[in-house]
Amino acid sequence: MTASPAPLDLAPAPGAVPLPRMVLAQTRYELRTLLRNGEQLLLTLIIPVVLLTLFGTTSLLDVGGGRRVDFLAPGVLALAVLSTAFTGQAIGTGFERRYGVLKRLGATPLPRGGLIAAKTLTVVAVEALQAAVICAVALALGWHPHGDPVSALALLVLGTAAFSGFGLLMAGTLRAEATLAAANLVYILLLAVGGVVFPLDKFPGAVRSALELLPVAALSDGLRQVLRDGAAFPGKPLLVLAVWTAAGLALAARFFRWE
Amino acid sequence: MTPPGDGAVELGSLVKRYGTATAVDGLSLSAARGAVTALLGPNGAGKTTTIEICEGFRRADAGTVRVLGLDPVADARALKPRVGVMPQSGGVPGTARAGEFLRLVASFHSAPLDPGALLARLGLTEHARTPFRRLSGGQRQRLSLAVAVVGRPELVFLDEPTTGLDPQARHATWELVEGLRAAGVSVVLTTHNMEEAERLADRVVIVDHGAVVAEGAPAELTGAERQLRFRARPGLGLEELLSALPAGSAAKESPAGHYLIEADVRPELLATVTAWCASHDVMTEDLRIERRTLEDVFLELTGRELRS
Numbered sequence: 001m002t003a004s005p006a007p008l009d010l011a012p013a014p015g016a017v018p019l020p021r022m023v024l025a026q027t028r029y030e031l032r033t034l035l036r037n038g039e040q041l042l043l044t045l046i047i048p049v050v051l052l053t054l055f056g057t058t059s060l061l062d063v064g065g066g067r068r069v070d071f072l073a074p075g076v077l078a079l080a081v082l083s084t085a086f087t088g089q090a091i092g093t094g095f096e097r098r099y100g101v102l103k104r105l106g107a108t109p110l111p112r113g114g115l116i117a118a119k120t121l122t123v124v125a126v127e128a129l130q131a132a133v134i135c136a137v138a139l140a141l142g143w144h145p146h147g148d149p150v151s152a153l154a155l156l157v158l159g160t161a162a163f164s165g166f167g168l169l170m171a172g173t174l175r176a177e178a179t180l181a182a183a184n185l186v187y188i189l190l191l192a193v194g195g196v197v198f199p200l201d202k203f204p205g206a207v208r209s210a211l212e213l214l215p216v217a218a219l220s221d222g223l224r225q226v227l228r229d230g231a232a233f234p235g236k237p238l239l240v241l242a243v244w245t246a247a248g249l250a251l252a253a254r255f256f257r258w259e
Numbered sequence: 260m261t262p263p264g265d266g267a268v269e270l271g272s273l274v275k276r277y278g279t280a281t282a283v284d285g286l287s288l289s290a291a292r293g294a295v296t297a298l299l300g301p302n303g304a305g306k307t308t309t310i311e312i313c314e315g316f317r318r319a320d321a322g323t324v325r326v327l328g329l330d331p332v333a334d335a336r337a338l339k340p341r342v343g344v345m346p347q348s349g350g351v352p353g354t355a356r357a358g359e360f361l362r363l364v365a366s367f368h369s370a371p372l373d374p375g376a377l378l379a380r381l382g383l384t385e386h387a388r389t390p391f392r393r394l395s396g397g398q399r400q401r402l403s404l405a406v407a408v409v410g411r412p413e414l415v416f417l418d419e420p421t422t423g424l425d426p427q428a429r430h431a432t433w434e435l436v437e438g439l440r441a442a443g444v445s446v447v448l449t450t451h452n453m454e455e456a457e458r459l460a461d462r463v464v465i466v467d468h469g470a471v472v473a474e475g476a477p478a479e480l481t482g483a484e485r486q487l488r489f490r491a492r493p494g495l496g497l498e499e500l501l502s503a504l505p506a507g508s509a510a511k512e513s514p515a516g517h518y519l520i521e522a523d524v525r526p527e528l529l530a531t532v533t534a535w536c537a538s539h540d541v542m543t544e545d546l547r548i549e550r551r552t553l554e555d556v557f558l559e560l561t562g563r564e565l566r567s
Contacts, residue, residue, distance in 0.1 A: 008372055009372070009411075009442070010372070010408070010411070010435075010442035010444060011411070011443060011444075012413040012443060012444055014340045014368070014411060014412055015369030016339070016367055017366070017369055022366075025363060025366040026363070099351075099353065100348070100349040103316065103346065104344075104350030104351065107316075107339065107344035108339060108364050108367050109339045259316075
């Protein structure tokens with residue numbers, strides 16, 4: 001054995017710090033562990049930046065008329081929201097549930113609402129980082145965004161809420177392995193047919209109308225209407241996202257299982 | 260003495276069913292404040308379910324639960340800062356570093372222990388930066404114990420705190436539990452290790468099939484009775500030996516060549532047994548007289564081995 005251990009005063013002195021301090025501590029911790037995770041970084045930063053750069057600087061993809069980057073940047077922003085609020089959150093929370101982390105945290109003074117708040121703050125912080133990087137790359141490629149920043153923000157907030165609801169629904173109901181597979185599959189499918197980088201007007205009319213109702217399509221289309229075309233509060237995308245948000249959060253609140 | 264009904268944990272006629280199986284079947288117990296109470300029983304006895312009801316993770320189907328005088332579900336907000344919990348396994352994200360997760364939980368509390376000093380006390384200092392998934396089973400257990408006590412709780416629940424630990428880690432854990440008791444913390448732990456229960460517990464509650472079969476201080480449970488054990492060649496005539504012993508004695512051979520005599524062990528009895536062996540040309544080995552252990556008590560009460 002080594003030298004005598006440091007004295008510890010084990011006498012009871014229970015007490016919790018105020019809720020905002022707990023939420024901030026949990027947020028800092030979630031951000032630190034998340035940004036250390038390589039797969040997460042691939043999903044949240046590398047894939048969006050590669051898609052933006054690849055299709056923005058080559059003519060591999062026919063994006064219709066107009067400047068390529070003006071079409072691509074809003075879609076890649078929508079993809080970033082999808083990757084963080086839905087895919088990353090579903091997989092991360094699913095494994096936390098599986099390994100008893102949610103249960104363990106449930107035995108600490110941090111209330112469940114505080115944990116959800118910390119997860120939401122973490123998602124928002126990662127999205128801010130993604131948006132900064134994506135916008136920087138897009139601007140370097142000659143992007144000229146215009147339009148109403150409040151409308152863009154409203155779309156991003158609704159999109160985040162909708163994806164978070166379904167991400168948590170998946171994490172809180174399926175097995176962790178099933179969540180891992182399904183969340184990645186949904187990400188790839190929505191990337192392919194959600195109007196993110198591949199224009200929806202290449203699909204037949206009826207299919208296109210259906211695909212436009214996907215949340216990522218509504219977010220991409222809404223951001224394009226604002227940032228490329230200068231629209232304010234695009235009605236249909238906001239409505240579609242609001243319906244998905246209401247459904248996702250209600251289902252998650254109803255069916256989420258903590259263990 | 261704590262007045263009745265004012266213990267750290269008070270359970271009355273607790274029942275918990277999973278489908279058709281009854282995990283906890285009318286269990287009542289009182290765990291005194293400032294004492295170590297051990298729930299001793301085999302796997303599947305209902306110990307973990309009972310403790311998880313106390314922690315507020317499960318709701319009982321019937322019966323009453325008071326933890327520090329409060330309801331673990333309805334008063335969760337008030338109880339969480341005062342109660343430390345060590346689950347049976349896991350509960351820490353695989354990618355989190357040991358020290359990082361401990362510091363996180365410490366940061367929820369207003370007057371926590373110093374995480375570094377706590378890691379040192381449990382021999383985990385050099386693993387503070389190791390991700391949880393790369394810790395050994397024993398290191399995970401000790402980290403989990405550290406997380407349970409870092410907030411300086413009044414009451415801690417430890418679910419099998421030393422299962423799978425090497426002797427050195429087990430002693431570090433035992434010393435910390437003894438330190439908690441010395442500091443006035445109430446401890447409720449589950450174990451199927453009778454040595455642990457005998458060493459740590461002020462009160463042992465023996466649980467089987469979801470109910471209490473016996474309880475008391477370890478010395479009360481084992482009583483003053485002694486028994487005599489020895490080894491010799493297999494197949495001795497026990498009937499004949501018994502006829503030489505006082506009425507009420509019992510003798511058995513299990514396994515072959517291992518003999519146990521349960522009787523009022525006095526000097527004359529010892530002389531009788533050795534004389535009988537001498538007259539039958541039986542050489543005994545490992546002849547010893549011992550007190551009953553909790554293991555023996557359990558076997559007697561349930562007809563089964565504790566470690567099954």
